[in-house]
Amino acid sequence: MRRYVILFTLLVLFVGVTIWMTAIQQVGMFKMFPPGKVVRETIKHLQIVGAAEAIAIGIGVPVGFIATRRAMRFVSPVLVGIANVGQTVPTLAFIGIAGAVLGMGYRAAVVALFIYAMLPIIRNTYAGINSVDPAVKEAAQGMGMSRAQVTWRVELPLARPVIIAGIRTSTVVNVGTAAVAGMIGAGGLGELIVTGIAVRVTQLTVQGAAPTAALAIILDSLLGEVENVLTPRGLKVMKEKQWQQ
Amino acid sequence: MIRLENVYKTYPDGTEAVKDLNLEISKGEFCVFLGPSGCGKTTSMKMINRLISLTSGKIYVDDKDIMSFNPNELRRNIGYAIQNIGLFPHLTVWENIATVPMLKKWSKQKQLDRAEELLELVGMDPSVFMYRYPSELSGGQQQRVGVARSLGADPDILLMDEPFGAIDPITRSKLQDEFLKIQAKIKKTIAFVTHDIEEAIKMGDKIALMKAGRLVQYDDPATLLTYPKDEFVRNFVGADRVLKGLRLYKAKDVMKEPPVTVKIDEDPARVKKRMEESNTKWSMVTDEKDRFIGWIASDDIKGSKSIKEIYKPPTVTAGPDTPLNEALSMMINSTIGTLAILDEDGKMLGVLSFDIIRDMLGQEESEQQKETKASGEKS
Ligand SMILES: Nc1ncnc2c1ncn2[C@@H]1O[C@H](COP(=O)(O)OP(=O)(O)O)[C@@H](O)[C@H]1O
Numbered sequence: 001m002r003r004y005v006i007l008f009t010l011l012v013l014f015v016g017v018t019i020w021m022t023a024i025q026q027v028g029m030f031k032m033f034p035p036g037k038v039v040r041e042t043i044k045h046l047q048i049v050g051a052a053e054a055i056a057i058g059i060g061v062p063v064g065f066i067a068t069r070r071a072m073r074f075v076s077p078v079l080v081g082i083a084n085v086g087q088t089v090p091t092l093a094f095i096g097i098a099g100a101v102l103g104m105g106y107r108a109a110v111v112a113l114f115i116y117a118m119l120p121i122i123r124n125t126y127a128g129i130n131s132v133d134p135a136v137k138e139a140a141q142g143m144g145m146s147r148a149q150v151t152w153r154v155e156l157p158l159a160r161p162v163i164i165a166g167i168r169t170s171t172v173v174n175v176g177t178a179a180v181a182g183m184i185g186a187g188g189l190g191e192l193i194v195t196g197i198a199v200r201v202t203q204l205t206v207q208g209a210a211p212t213a214a215l216a217i218i219l220d221s222l223l224g225e226v227e228n229v230l231t232p233r234g235l236k237v238m239k240e241k242q243w244q245q
Numbered sequence: 246m247i248r249l250e251n252v253y254k255t256y257p258d259g260t261e262a263v264k265d266l267n268l269e270i271s272k273g274e275f276c277v278f279l280g281p282s283g284c285g286k287t288t289s290m291k292m293i294n295r296l297i298s299l300t301s302g303k304i305y306v307d308d309k310d311i312m313s314f315n316p317n318e319l320r321r322n323i324g325y326a327i328q329n330i331g332l333f334p335h336l337t338v339w340e341n342i343a344t345v346p347m348l349k350k351w352s353k354q355k356q357l358d359r360a361e362e363l364l365e366l367v368g369m370d371p372s373v374f375m376y377r378y379p380s381e382l383s384g385g386q387q388q389r390v391g392v393a394r395s396l397g398a399d400p401d402i403l404l405m406d407e408p409f410g411a412i413d414p415i416t417r418s419k420l421q422d423e424f425l426k427i428q429a430k431i432k433k434t435i436a437f438v439t440h441d442i443e444e445a446i447k448m449g450d451k452i453a454l455m456k457a458g459r460l461v462q463y464d465d466p467a468t469l470l471t472y473p474k475d476e477f478v479r480n481f482v483g484a485d486r487v488l489k490g491l492r493l494y495k496a497k498d499v500m501k502e503p504p505v506t507v508k509i510d511e512d513p514a515r516v517k518k519r520m521e522e523s524n525t526k527w528s529m530v531t532d533e534k535d536r537f538i539g540w541i542a543s544d545d546i547k548g549s550k551s552i553k554e555i556y557k558p559p560t561v562t563a564g565p566d567t568p569l570n571e572a573l574s575m576m577i578n579s580t581i582g583t584l585a586i587l588d589e590d591g592k593m594l595g596v597l598s599f600d601i602i603r604d605m606l607g608q609e610e611s612e613q614q615k616e617t618k619a620s621g622e623k624s
């Protein structure tokens with residue numbers, strides 16, 4: 001409950017600051033961005049994040065899953081290693097390289113963001129599936145479940161909370177990373193921030209940064225709910241039990 | 246019926262886990278695979294439902310080669326329970342139990358009915374447990390659900406790999422007793438793995454004792470204990486094999502009529518005389534309705550007026566089905582070294598004493614000597 005109060009307060013604060021910055025209209029010789037522009041760029045921002053996240057999930061979950069298969073046992077440590085190291089590469093470097101290779105703009109931004117966003121998803125999917133108790137899998141197989149049934153009825157439901165947690169982390173990080181993508185002319189709220197930095201007007205920067213923060217908070221809360229709804233009840237009961245001990 | 250013929254298993258890393266295993270488990274028989282850790286018990290068992298592939302040899306289930314089945318179909322018709330249980334934590338107790346019925350596409354109602362029936366069979370109240378999750382159960386309850394789940398679609402054959410291995414000794418012994426009762430009702434053909442000789446003796450109709458991938462001796466528990474085939478078997482069953490063998494007998498098999506029984510209202514002087522005549526120190530006292538109420542020592546009778554004042558209530562008593570090993574330890578713990586065997590109403594059935602057990606073991610021993618002599622003459 002307290003968590004929601006804090007989140008809501010922060011959300012009100014960031015939305016308030018956005019409105020305030022838009023309302024002052026002018027700082028010295030510089031005009032603030034008009035409300036229409038702020039809304040458009042917010043939507044654009046969401047589009048970039050959405051596209052990158054969709055591709056990241058579409059590729060990351062299967063890759064993470066395949067990495068857990070026995071046939072991949074020699075490849076997967078390398079893959080997971082790459083995923084881990086990849087996350088330590090600074091966002092800026094990632095986006096810079098993508099911009100240099102693919103040219104400036106929306107496409108390069110989505111590519112850079114999806115690769116970056118895919119890493120926690122791969123890692124969590126791999127960890128989630130691997131954490132399923134071998135005895136549970138053996139029992140499933142021993143009772144006559146096919147491979148596909150073991151995956152769909154046992155492994156995925158049990159790994160689901162961890163996979164969704166990975167998607168959640170990746171989305172929130174993605175919202176911030178997308179702001180940096182403004183630097184390669186992808187549009188979105190990053191454009192406002194970059195403009196502000198270029199002309200050294202703090203208010204302009206804040207006009208882009210505040211709604212970015214608001215977006216991150218909203219998406220994090222939404223995905224938190226999704227995680228909660230999609231966690232099998234038996235697992236929640238188990239967790240509660242563990243807390244009590 | 247399960248038959249293994251010249252079965253070998255060599256793992257890809259070269260480990261020869263099972264070598265030339267030949268063995269038949271008759272229908273309705275409880276066969277225990279016994280042996281030290283790593284001797285190939287689990288491997289042997291898992292080849293039966295094809296969780297592990299055979300390197301060579303044949304396995305038949307009801308005279309059909311297991312290789313002629315689809316492996317998943319085969320497994321759905323063979324119950325499977327393991328030491329780590331492996332209940333599905335995200336499914337309720339009833340969903341766990343109905344796993345195989347679900348795979349066999351039974352109707353939902355039939356699945357629910359079956360789960361309820363099996364919960365009752367393993368001694369858990371369906372109205373309490375059907376909709377619980379595994380994490381809400383104690384270790385013993387989880388094992389019960391594991392056993393219930395293995396019986397899900399009423400298979401003729403059960404494979405059990407140390408199913409009572411991971412629980413405390415008291416719960417374990419209780420589950421063993423209960424499972425034996427269940428088996429007496431359902432009469433499944435069972436391949437049961439354990440490294441615990443006590444468990445093997447208690448549970449098995451037959452024991453397959455293995456060593457380093459080979460079958461060393463395949464016999465019923467009494468034969469295994471009485472006629473260990475070689476040094477390895479003798480060592481494995483232990484120096485106390487005679488004591489262990491006691492578990493195979495029940496009190497009612499060897500108990501005797503008490504030499505003297507005393508009615509509560511009898512005259513003490515006469516009692517004393519009778520006891521002196523038959524040379525007994527202790528005799529049993531019964532009430533008007535023939536129920537056993539205690540013991541009386543002939544030394545205590547001196548000069549007392551009524552039996553009622555001097556008899557001693559029993560510290561322990563046993564039932565007709567009490568195994569002799571338990572009866573023996575009761576005797577050791579009691580002061581008089583004699584144990585009254587009573588029926589459920591407290592009526593006296595007989596007595597057990599150290600002498601009676603020793604005489605019984607003496608007979609066993611001499612029979613064994615006769616046989617070894619006979620077989621020695623033959624060869
Ligand atoms: N998957 C495997 N790969 C290689 N060796 C194995 C494998 N599984 C078991 N073994 C080996 O085979 C032997 C028999 O194992 P197992 O059947 O599990 O023994 P038990 O159940 O009697 O303890 C052991 O030496 C064990 O190390």
Ligand SMILES: [Mg+2]
Binds near residue numbers: 286287288438
């Ligand atoms: Mg084993």
